[in-house]
Amino acid sequence: MAKLLSRRTFLALSTTLSASAVLMGSWRGTATVAAEAPSYGAQVGDVTPTRAVVWARGQSDARLVVDFSTSPRFERVQTRRGPLVSAATDYTGSLDLAGLQPGTEYYYQVRFVPTGKPVLPPSRPRATGRFRTAPRAENAAPLRFIWVADMCGQGWGRNPELEIATVDGRTVKGGYVIFDVIRPLKPDFAIFCGDMVYSDNACPPTQEIPAVVGGGTWINDPPKDFVAVSLDQFRENWKYNLGDEKFRAFLAQTPIYVQWDDHEVTNNWYPGEVLTAEPYNGIGADALAERARQAFFEYNPIRGGRIYRAYGWGKLMEMFLLDERSFRGGNDRNTQPELLAMLGPEQLQWLKERLKASRSTWKVIATHDPLSIVTGGEGDYDAWSQNNSQVLGREQELADLLKFIKDEDIRNVVWITADVHFPAAIYYDPARAVYQDFNPFWEFVIGPIHAGAFGPASDLPLDGSFGPRYEFNVLPAEPNLPPPNNQYFGAIDIDARGALTARIYKITGEVAYEKMLSPV
Structure with missing residues (x-):
């Protein structure tokens, strides 16, 4: 041999x-x-x-x-x-x-x-x-995966002059440098947690860098001079990112599982919305999303025609990839006392059944929108919460799911997410919650990997409906800081004994946060 x-x-x-x-x-x-x-x-x-x-x-x-x-x-x-x-x-x-x-x-x-x-x-x-390939379902093989999100946003595109010094002493220059930092970790696979293109953001030839991080001029080479409306323009966003050699090198050796969020279409979109601003001028979000969805499936290695799906990795872990865009109710109704869909009845039932049937030690739910960090604002609350500690709108669907997990004694559920452009670790405890019929759990937040860094959208630290509390977060000095400032990715390791360690990494490869959890 x-x-x-x-x-x-x-x-x-x-x-x-x-x-x-x-x-x-x-x-x-x-x-x-x-x-x-x-x-x-x-x-x-x-x-x-x-x-x-x-x-x-x-x-x-x-x-x-x-x-x-x-x-x-x-x-x-x-x-x-x-x-x-x-x-x-x-x-x-x-x-x-x-x-x-x-x-x-x-x-x-x-x-x-x-x-x-x-x-x-x-x-x-x-x-x-x-x-x-994944191990057999009965095999307790150790594993490592990473998750990333928020790439090429806010006009911060492929800059040949971007340079970082990594924690292991290397200098990495040009383009999407973070992928040359991730590759040496040799993950078994990666989860792309949405916003992996910004179809609604152009990348002009130059852009001013904020003075708080040194000022100067950011160069986009090549630039991207449009906001996507046509099918071909949505396709061009995927090709723009795939033009980066560091990204292609990463993809050549790392299997991926891909979700979408809003920027694959346009910011904070929901079914039934009418987009009145330039350049949409009255296009329905459904028509725009149909074009974006076609490009999404054309440019990603996805089995079947459904974005929500589940995959196991041996005995130790099963991942549940959610689609929180296609079936949601309107963002403008997320403060109502009545139930509002985020997953929708069919996807919610699928998730319950798959969680109940899972024999894996850990169940990792990839929710591309965070549970208690408020995104959007009055009339446009885009994630699960809405800056009110009462259980309203979409939170009623979440409360139903959390109660189901408790009632069915489904153990070792961990949530991973992104979207908000800052990293965090959040512990949910029913003892300090408004809604208390659930078991405690963790949510780990990362991002961005190559986009503007932001903080929470509200003055409140977290929506208190489910008793969240930050154990860790890093907020930028001001909004929309470019790479390499405040850029983060996540990794989860599960050893042969079943211990799970979640880490949040800086763009340099330095570990910013680490949490070890034992299965129960």
Whole structure:
């Protein structure tokens, strides 16, 4: 059996290979046809013990083809045919690889074979990406995942002059530097907790940096000079971020699970809203969201057509990815005493059933909107809460869910979130709550990773309905500070004994906060 490369050697190799379209070169010979390289690298997502979704974008009408192996030298290579890509999907395509082995490292490449040509194994395959399948459900394998959100917001785009000094002594310069900080942590996977594009924000060629962090001029190179209204403009937002080589290198070696929030469409949108401001001029949010949703699915490796879904990672953890945009009631009604939907009846019932059926030690709920941090303002309360300690609007749906978790004795539930552009750790205790029929729990908040840093939207520290209290937070000196100021990502480690450690990291890789929880 051929000797496998060390992980460190392969990661160095894959970083070099995945930085550009040399990911998949053309192979020429008597039995092969020249293959077209992907235009934005490749991604893998929604990994299970036996399946993984592989994504890439071509450059013309062609068939997506994936070659993969358990060896970085591609002994025993397998080749699978994917869909034909065309202008109808902006030349993007995904292939759901089935029949994989649990807990196994795979190496893969993606190529595009011209329409009508035979799909043959390449004569010189190269390992251009990697992923590990999830362990079997009964396997208590330790794991690490990271979660990120809020990328390319408030006009702070891809700046070639952005530079940071990392905690391990490296200098990282240019673009989305945080991904070169995350990669050495070697997470098993990442959760993208929404706002991974800002379709409603342009990135002008230059932008002034606030004096409180030194002043000067921020450079966006390339700039992005539009707010998305058309389908093609929504697609361009995803391509703008994928143009960053550090982001592509991260995606080449880290499986992802993706959610959306508001900025994939527009700020604080909800179904039924009419968008009157420029450049929307009376477009319904539903029509805008339909275009944004198509681009979202075209540019991410997602299985099926539903954003809310659940995936397990061995015996120790199951994650529940929520969709708190598609089924919500109006933000302007979140102060009413009547029930207001956030998840909606169908998604809420699905979540209850999946939580009850889960046999995993930890249940991690990825809620892209925070539970008690107030977002928006009067007439536009966008998250679960609304700056009132009474249980109102959407909080009634949350109270129902928390009561269900208690009544069904569902243990070890942890919430992770983002959206508010500052980091926090919040403990919820019924002893100090207005609504008390629930078990205590933790919520860990991160962000942004590359956007303006902000503080809470209200004068109150937290909405008191469910007894929250900050154990940790970091607030910026003033609103909308650019990277690298006040930028944070999160990580969760679960060891073989089942102990969970949540960490919140600065953009430099320094740990800003750490909390260890034991299962009960």
